[in-house]
Amino acid sequence: MSTAVSAHDVTVIYEDFKALDGVSIAVDRGKSYGLVGESGSGKSTLLRAIAGLAPVASGRLEVNGRTLAPRRRDKAFYRDVQMVFQDPYGSLHPRQTIDRLLQEPLAIHGLSDAEARIARALDEVGLGTGFRFRYSHQLSGGQRQRVAIARALIVEPSILLLDEPTSALDASVQAEVLNLLEQIQRDRGLTFLMVSHDLGVVTHMCDQLAVMRSGKVVERLSAADLVAGRIDAEYTRNLMVASKGFVRTSA
Amino acid sequence: MTAVPSAPLSRRDWLLSDRPQSRMQARLGRAYMTWRRFSANRLALLGLGILVVLILMAIFAGVLSPHSPVTGDLAGARLLPPGSPGYLLGTDEQGRDILSRLLHGSRLTLFVIILVAVIAAPIGLIVGAVAGYAGGWIDAVLMRITDIFLAFPKLVLALALVAALGPGIENAVLAIAVTSWPPYARIARAETMTVRNADYIAAVRLMGASPLRIVLLHVMPMCLSSLIVRITLDMAGVILTAAGLGFLGLGAQPPLPEWGAMIASGRRFILDQWWVATMPGIAILLVSLAFNLLGDGLRDALDPREAGQ
Numbered sequence: 001m002s003t004a005v006s007a008h009d010v011t012v013i014y015e016d017f018k019a020l021d022g023v024s025i026a027v028d029r030g031k032s033y034g035l036v037g038e039s040g041s042g043k044s045t046l047l048r049a050i051a052g053l054a055p056v057a058s059g060r061l062e063v064n065g066r067t068l069a070p071r072r073r074d075k076a077f078y079r080d081v082q083m084v085f086q087d088p089y090g091s092l093h094p095r096q097t098i099d100r101l102l103q104e105p106l107a108i109h110g111l112s113d114a115e116a117r118i119a120r121a122l123d124e125v126g127l128g129t130g131f132r133f134r135y136s137h138q139l140s141g142g143q144r145q146r147v148a149i150a151r152a153l154i155v156e157p158s159i160l161l162l163d164e165p166t167s168a169l170d171a172s173v174q175a176e177v178l179n180l181l182e183q184i185q186r187d188r189g190l191t192f193l194m195v196s197h198d199l200g201v202v203t204h205m206c207d208q209l210a211v212m213r214s215g216k217v218v219e220r221l222s223a224a225d226l227v228a229g230r231i232d233a234e235y236t237r238n239l240m241v242a243s244k245g246f247v248r249t250s251a
Numbered sequence: 252m253t254a255v256p257s258a259p260l261s262r263r264d265w266l267l268s269d270r271p272q273s274r275m276q277a278r279l280g281r282a283y284m285t286w287r288r289f290s291a292n293r294l295a296l297l298g299l300g301i302l303v304v305l306i307l308m309a310i311f312a313g314v315l316s317p318h319s320p321v322t323g324d325l326a327g328a329r330l331l332p333p334g335s336p337g338y339l340l341g342t343d344e345q346g347r348d349i350l351s352r353l354l355h356g357s358r359l360t361l362f363v364i365i366l367v368a369v370i371a372a373p374i375g376l377i378v379g380a381v382a383g384y385a386g387g388w389i390d391a392v393l394m395r396i397t398d399i400f401l402a403f404p405k406l407v408l409a410l411a412l413v414a415a416l417g418p419g420i421e422n423a424v425l426a427i428a429v430t431s432w433p434p435y436a437r438i439a440r441a442e443t444m445t446v447r448n449a450d451y452i453a454a455v456r457l458m459g460a461s462p463l464r465i466v467l468l469h470v471m472p473m474c475l476s477s478l479i480v481r482i483t484l485d486m487a488g489v490i491l492t493a494a495g496l497g498f499l500g501l502g503a504q505p506p507l508p509e510w511g512a513m514i515a516s517g518r519r520f521i522l523d524q525w526w527v528a529t530m531p532g533i534a535i536l537l538v539s540l541a542f543n544l545l546g547d548g549l550r551d552a553l554d555p556r557e558a559g560q
Contacts, residue, residue: 053453078459091450095472097277104468105458133271135281151454 003062004029004159004191005050005081010059012042012049019045021215022059027208029158032185032192034206034223036199036239042215043195044086047161050193051083063159079109082152083161087168088144092136098122098147099132105155121150125180142173146180153184162194166201178205199243203227211236288552295548301541309357316351321506323347330524341526343517349530352508356531359509360538363424363493364486370428372482375435380474382436383443384466394440400433406495413501420509423502427492431485438481442474476553483546487539494535510535 005027012020020042027033035043048054050061052073061068063081085091092101102118111117119129125146136144145165152160165181166174178201185192196202202209203223211219211233219233231237267284271277290296308315317337323329323346333341333349340349382393400408412426413419446452447470455469494511496502503509505516510531517528 051457053456073459075459078457083454083457085450085454087450091454093451093455093469097271097274099274099277104455104460108458108460108464130270133274133277134269135277138269148454151458155458 002029002065003027004064005033005193006062007046007050008060008062010046010049010061011057012045012054013057014055018215019054020049023212023215023217025210025217025220027191027193029191030189031208032194032206034202034209035193035195035212036197036202036209037212037218038197038239040214041212043212044163045215046212047083047163047193047195051081051161052077075109079155080157081159081161082155082157083163084145084148084152084165086164088141088148089168091148092144094136097133097135098139101136101147102151102154105151109155111155117154121154124153124184125150140173141169142176145169145173145177149177149180149184153188157190159191159193162192164195164197167197174201181205199226199240211239285552289548292548292551294544295551298541298544298546298548301537302545305357305538305541306361308354309361312354312358316348316354318348318351320347320351320355320508330520330527332524333526333530340530341524343513343527344520344524349513349526352513353510353530353534356508356510356513356534359420359503359507360490360493363420363427364489366424367428367431367489368482368486370425371432372435372478374428375432376439376471376474376478378432379436379439379441380443380466380471383440384447384462384470386447390440393436397433397436400430401437403430405430406492409492409496410499410501413496418501418504420503420507423493423496426496427489431489434485435478435481438477439471439474442477443470446470446473476549480546480550480553483542483549486542486546490535490539490542 003026005025007023007025009022009024010020011018011022023042023046025033025035025046035046037043045054049056050063050068052068052071056070063077068077096104099118102121103114105111106114106117118132122129122132127143127146127150131139131143131147136147139147145168149165162181166177169177181192182205184190192205194202194205203226206223208220208222209226210217211221213235218235219231221231221236225231226236226240231240265276266280268276268280271280312320317339323342325346328335328338328342328346328348330344330346331338331342333339335341338348338350340353342348343352378393378397382390382397408430409423409426412429413422416422416425443466452465452469455465460469493502493509494514497509497511498515500512500515503512505512513531514528514535517524517526517531521528
């Protein structure tokens with residue numbers, strides 16, 4: 001099976017702070033790969049480094065077999081790789097209608113047939129054309145995240161970077177958005193690289209995952225291993241206990 | 252989705268619909284919301300009203316003026332007080348009707364305001380947005396240039412420019428424009444810095460948009476509303492500076508009926524014939540006040556932090 005995204009010994013340094021410290025992962029094509037860890041563990045930074053939004057100090061990033069330059073990305077890259085951000089309230093331009101938002105990627109990449117593509121993209125994320133000329137403030141959080149997903153999909157990428165796509169949404173909407181993502185992956189055969197602090201979401205969505213802590217990968221394992229409890233690192237075990245939530249112990 | 256057949260909407264419901272059916276409806280709806288916020292402010296409406304009157308005065312100055320603004324009746328109508336037959340606001344030392352001069356002077360005032368806004372605002376917006384978005388040495392260079400311009404007292408720099416270029420209303424406009432863009436650059440830069448790291452800008456960058464496209468289409472619209480407010484509030488200052496230059500004899504040259512120059516010529520007999528200097532003074536006061544009221548109203552209506560709601 002070929003590798004869609006891989007990172008080799010990637011280090012990201014913000015001024016004096018080492019956000020990523022020699023991280024390596026490999027994501028198989030058509031699969032979902034999860035990144036878990038506590039806040040500040042560098043999981044989002046890895047996504048941003050792949051997207052070209054974080055300063056890569058050393059290491060090598062590859063997408064579909066091509067090595068990426070540390071800063072510059074060409075347009076072809078952005079047709080292959082798209083990202084959905086964590087906060088749907090911050091990732092949509094407050095002064096643009098949904099229509100305008102979705103038109104922008106089409107205009108940048110010079111894709112024809114904008115009308116039909118926008119209608120199709122909205123249909124695909126379950127938002128009908130009634131939403132097309134609304135502003136983002138006229139939408140709920142879940143609807144916004146659907147628009148963000150539509151925007152990412154409209155250039156027909158093969159790889160989707162998901163930065164905690166559901167953590168800003170409430171539980172029932174979370175499930176809807178996760179189901180939508182799963183369905184899109186089945187339909188299009190996309191590769192997902194998904195960041196989450198929720199082990200439940202990751203084990204549900206992903207085949208493989210990496211546990212990160214303070215900029216390093218602590219452990220790589222498959223979702224099946226995690227469910228079966230075949231865990232090597234103490235940290236992963238703690239994370240697992242923490243994700244089960246508060247358990248009342250009898251006195 | 253199919254259109255739901257329903258009772259015909261009133262125009263207001265159509266504008267306020269939260270499911271606009273077309274680009275046009277969405278845009279008009281947004282404009283209508285802004286207008287509603289603006290018109291809730293009575294004083295802002297008064298300001299807008301005064302400015303509409305000013306514009307109408309400028310357009311119809313030729314029809315409305317009872318006399319010529321530049322040639323007077325030296326023999327029969329020198330320094331007549333307000334209310335004299337045929338001369339509603341009185342006449343000046345050359346027998347010219349002050350009302351006619353004020354009406355024609357409104358054209359010069361509008362000319363100055365519009366040109367200053369058209370020259371200074373885009374310069375400030377571009378300099379500020381580029382500096383704020385690019386950061387690094389581009390930011391440093393552009394902002395130090397801005398600082399240099401800010402360090403000069405406005406009127407003194409304008410005076411120096413007019414002295415170098417020669418007196419005249421066009422040069423006064425140029426001088427005012429050159430001295431008034433730095434604050435706009437500062438505002439545009441500050442607004443840009445707050446949005447440049449927002450996710451929605453990162454999302455556009457991830458679409459593969461060029462920096463030019465991001466600044467022009469995504470960053471600048473976010474700077475516009477605070478800039479419009481600031482420019483409107485500055486217009487009072489621009490009018491006063493233009494009047495000041497006219498007063499010093501460096502702006503509009505005689506016999507142009509520029510309001511500042513009219514005050515200057517009335518200064519000599521302000522104690523005996525008070526109306527010669529007072530009438531243009533009241534005009535300047537009203538227009539400056541109108542711009543300030545309008546700016547206040549626009550600030551409430553266009554507040555970018557409120558626009559999300």
